[in-house]
Amino acid sequence: MSTLGYALLSLLTRGPATGYELTRRMKRPIGHFWVANHSQIYPELARLTEAGHVEVHEEAGPGPRAKKTYTITGSGRRALAEWLPQPPAFTPRSEVALKAYAVGAADPARMAVLYEEVAADALAKAAVFERELGELEDDPGHPNFGNYAALRLGIESQRGLSAWASWLASRLRKYAGEHDGAD
Amino acid sequence: MSTLGYALLSLLTRGPATGYELTRRMKRPIGHFWVANHSQIYPELARLTEAGHVEVHEEAGPGPRAKKTYTITGSGRRALAEWLPQPPAFTPRSEVALKAYAVGAADPARMAVLYEEVAADALAKAAVFERELGELEDDPGHPNFGNYAALRLGIESQRGLSAWASWLASRLRKYAGEHDGAD
DNA sequence: GCCTCATATGTCAGAACTTACATAGTGGGC
């Protein structure tokens, strides 16, 4: 099963949902660490159904097709519980870092602006997450503790990113000032 | 052009290289923020050549095919310089965060072990990066400043991840202790 | 009455990425 499959099972541990609702849950609250469009979600739900990890309940929908509500099954819970303790795969792909690596190939003043924006955006995101965190419990027994834990990583990451981007922007600003105009 | 194309152009700003050498540079030093195998790199180099962003010099190679050394062109440098100041795309996909979100669906003692390992691995990575950082200059005028800047982000990220994973592990440990055995 | 938005589910083409297969010379260890 793909990681998307496990992501959907994870979302379904919070209660049954339609593909449409799962697409929304994918954006919020887990959008800050996982993204997927509905064009990926619908086929994956069909696969999960075939594998017996979810159950479907069909009703008349608003459009030409039936509305399908998915519920996680015992098999789905077992698959999730086995996957979770395994070492997480990590495929690093950070455009922010890549642009930093190549920073010498562009105008330092423009790159300073870029990293000032990155710093501001990251700080704004951290503030939003902080507000969301206030509505959750720091208690592993609470059903939404996972939301709390994931959100804390988001805050940590955005703060770190902001601090780093500020540092880089100031370095570039200073350098651009010393070497401005024709060089 | 894909981000991989820009990544290759970035690597070529450090000097001409073969596809094989670029595959190695992709692993180190930029592997901690961008990954690509040779099976992706070779076709992309062909595309870059066709677009005029790189130039090829052919020699006899060890195998049945010619050894090709690539050099970035003026057009390639211009394309890179235009791409760099644009806001970086960010597609969040973190399995570590996803597993934290679903943490309640697995055994807390096992998940504590997982996050202890994540914390240890992240700290070890940070230490390796720190050693590499010592060989680089904190000077925007230095040709390898990009390596320095990107490495600092890596250290910041790994330290933040380690701190977070330690926090989560201790929460889960305590919870597992309070609710151990049959529950 | 018309327009837009939300609900709801799908397909399709193309891009990007992964894993494995394929070939061949040189140098070093045992």
Place this chain on the structure above:
DNA sequence: GCCCACTATGTAAGTTCTGACATATGAGGC
């Protein structure tokens, strides 16, 4: 003498992901 690792370049099959196309109802604003 044999095996392995390194240099070196490609292809092929399959999976995953992105962005666009396609359809249809109900509710609310104007």
